[in-house]
Amino acid sequence: MFKPLLVSIAALGVTAAAPVSSFDPLAFFSGASRGEGSLKVLFKEAVPVRVQSLGTPDGKGGIVLRQIINEGAKPARERLWTMRPTSATTLTGTITDTPGLVEGRLRGNQLLLSYTMKGGLHADQVLTLQPGGRSVINRMTIRKLGMTVARVEERITKSE
Numbered sequence: 001m002f003k004p005l006l007v008s009i010a011a012l013g014v015t016a017a018a019p020v021s022s023f024d025p026l027a028f029f030s031g032a033s034r035g036e037g038s039l040k041v042l043f044k045e046a047v048p049v050r051v052q053s054l055g056t057p058d059g060k061g062g063i064v065l066r067q068i069i070n071e072g073a074k075p076a077r078e079r080l081w082t083m084r085p086t087s088a089t090t091l092t093g094t095i096t097d098t099p100g101l102v103e104g105r106l107r108g109n110q111l112l113l114s115y116t117m118k119g120g121l122h123a124d125q126v127l128t129l130q131p132g133g134r135s136v137i138n139r140m141t142i143r144k145l146g147m148t149v150a151r152v153e154e155r156i157t158k159s160e
Contacts, residue, residue, distance in 0.1 A: 023129040025091070025104070025111045026063045026083065028136065028158065029055040035138065037154025039071060047072030049154060061085060062093070098123075120144055127156075134158050 062084025091104035
């Protein structure tokens with residue numbers, strides 16, 4: 001009785017949903033990783049962005065992430081992130097080039113980050129763990145006075 005129904009569902013191309021992976025950003029960003037993507041600022045051409053990162057445990061359950069960022073033709077710059085869990089689904093931290101705290105929230109295979117940048121800019125990032133767990137897609141939106149002024153699209157890959 002159920003066999004014709006299963007065959008009909010299979011013929012329609014319906015498949016069971018893949019289980020959603022849980023994203024552990026502290027584990028993902030421990031060790032070396034690299035990011036490649038682009039930055040698109042309002043009224044300007046997109047520029048390539050390359051990021052080399054090295055994450056190390058801070059000894060208190062968090063992580064320190066050192067980054068070397070190459071953005072278009074600008075000189076490379078270094079940035080330092082610190083992140084630590086505040087609950088099973090939240091994180092907090094700092095970035096050397098931002099004035100306030102970074103707030104993070106875990107949602108399945110995503111890490112949602114929100115923070116204020118210099119110049120009255122506000123950043124929202126959605127980092128989505130990809131199947132296999134070796135890469136993350138980073139989509140960042142930067143706003144000023146509620147208007148989107150820049151976007152970053154980046155693939156971050158764990159180094160071997």
